[in-house]
Each structure stands twice: as structure tokens, then as C-alpha cells.
Amino acid sequence: MSEHAARVLVVEDETAIADTLLYALRSEGYQASHCALGRQALAQLRSESADVVVLDVGLPDIGGFEVCRELRTFSQVPVIFLTARNDEFDRVLGLELGADDYVTKPFSPREMVARVRARLRRAPAAPAAPVEASEPGWKVHGAFAVDAQGLRIRYREVLLDLTRYEYALLAALLQRPGAILSRAQLMERGWDHASDSADRTVDTHVKTLRAKLRAAGAQDDPIRTHRGLGYALEA
Ligand code: CA
Numbered sequence: 001m002s003e004h005a006a007r008v009l010v011v012e013d014e015t016a017i018a019d020t021l022l023y024a025l026r027s028e029g030y031q032a033s034h035c036a037l038g039r040q041a042l043a044q045l046r047s048e049s050a051d052v053v054v055l056d057v058g059l060p061d062i063g064g065f066e067v068c069r070e071l072r073t074f075s076q077v078p079v080i081f082l083t084a085r086n087d088e089f090d091r092v093l094g095l096e097l098g099a100d101d102y103v104t105k106p107f108s109p110r111e112m113v114a115r116v117r118a119r120l121r122r123a124p125a126a127p128a129a130p131v132e133a134s135e136p137g138w139k140v141h142g143a144f145a146v147d148a149q150g151l152r153i154r155y156r157e158v159l160l161d162l163t164r165y166e167y168a169l170l171a172a173l174l175q176r177p178g179a180i181l182s183r184a185q186l187m188e189r190g191w192d193h194a195s196d197s198a199d200r201t202v203d204t205h206v207k208t209l210r211a212k213l214r215a216a217g218a219q220d221d222p223i224r225t226h227r228g229l230g231y232a233l234e235a
Pocket of ligand 1: 012013014056057058059
């Protein structure tokens with residue numbers, strides 16, 4: 001998939017934000033379209049798919065969460081939520097609904113374009129090709145290899161399709177194999193602000209991460225839960 005032909009749907013009712021975003025995306029060569037309402041966005045996505053959806057949480061007809069929940073019944077298109085500042089509840093719920101990333105308002109158009117680009121780069125276009133151990137940029141940690149620049153991790157030659165949070169979590173565990181990291185420590189490494197919901201958020205992502213490792217062929221769960229303490233990676 002050519003990154004520059006990628007189609008981005010922006011679902012946002014605030015005209016000023018939508019216009020800024022559309023302008024920034026089009027300047028980078030993306031094919032950007034816009035819906036101001038949730039139902040309109042769902043109808044459009046049913047008839048014509050997008051490569052990435054940027055979805056405002058606060059829409060006037062049905063909320064962004066509801067849109068995402070319904071979207072997931074027929075599409076796995078990457079979703080980047082736009083949320084109001086410091087809305088912890090939104091963030092956790094958004095991630096549980098299968099969003100891939102979120103951006104907090106106010107955001108810079110440049111940051112948003114970078115997030116869109118990162119999602120497109122990680123979208124699995126085809127079964128991931130094995131990565132050579134000797135490939136520059138990859139650092140090997142046992143069965144894992146990390147490309148810190150490209151924000152990618154592979155497990156036994158299989159490239160894992162990780163969200164930003166799963167990547168941050170696994171990369172933090174890999175930095176200190178065998179060491180127990182508390183949920184608060186893991187939260188600090190992967191999230192912008194720690195919060196009361198940190199434990200639940202980390203647990204949610206450990207769960208999805210384990211499922212992906214199983215899918216990549218991990219026989220024994222390499223992430224060990226230490227009750228009341230946190231998580232550690234098998235050394
Ligand atoms: Ca809004």
C-alpha cells in the first residue's frame with residue numbers, strides 16, 4: 001500500500017479543527033475526506049472503506065465511542081480518537097473499544113499527521129515477512145527483536161501488529177528482562193499522564209499483547225504476572 005495514496009476519513013463536527021486537519025493531511029499527499037456526523041461516517045465507511053479514521057469523541061448525533069463500537073462490527077480500519085484534554089475515562093474506554101491511538105485536543109496538525117503515518121506504516125497489508133536478525137536498527141532480546149526507531153517488535157521472526165500502547169508496554173518490559181515493573185511504572189512509560197485507571201489500562205493491554213504473542217506462536221506466556229506488584233518478562 002502506497003502511503004501517499006492512503007485514504008483518511010476525518011470525523012469531526014468542529015469546522016475549524018476539521019479544516020486544519022484536512023489541509024495538513026492533503027498537504028502530505030493523503031486523500032482526506034470529512035464527515036461532521038457519526039451516522040454519516042458509518043454510512044460512508046460501509047460503502048467505501050478508509051485506511052485510517054480520525055474520530056472525534058464528542059459528536060452531536062452519536063458519540064465517537066458508539067461510532068467505533070459499530071464500526072468494529074464490520075471493519076478493522078485503524079481508528080485514532082480525538083479527545084478532550086485530560087479525559088481519562090474517555091481514553092480507557094476508547095482503547096477498550098479497539099481504538100489504535102488517541103490524540104488530545106488541542107493538538108498540532110503535524111503531530112496528527114505523524115500519528116496517521118505511524119498507523120499506516122503498521123497496518124498489516126500482507127502477512128509480515130520474516131525480518132533478518134542482522135537487519136540494521138533491530139536489537140535482539142532473546143526471542144524478541146526491537147526496532148526502537150520504527151516502533152516495531154517481532155517475536156521469533158514474526159512482526160507483531162502492536163498498538164502504540166502495546167508497543168510501549170512490551171518495549172518497557174524488554175528493556176529490563178526479568179525485572180518486575182509495577183503498573184504505575186509501565187503506565188509512566190507508555191502514557192502521557194498516569195491516572196487512577198492506570199491498572200486497568202495496563203491490564204487491558206497486557207491481555208491483548210498476550211493474545212498477539214500467542215498468535216505469533218508463543219507456547220508459554222513470556223509475560224509473567226506478579227500479584228500485587230506488576231509484570232515481568234521471562235528472562
Ligand atoms: Ca466535537
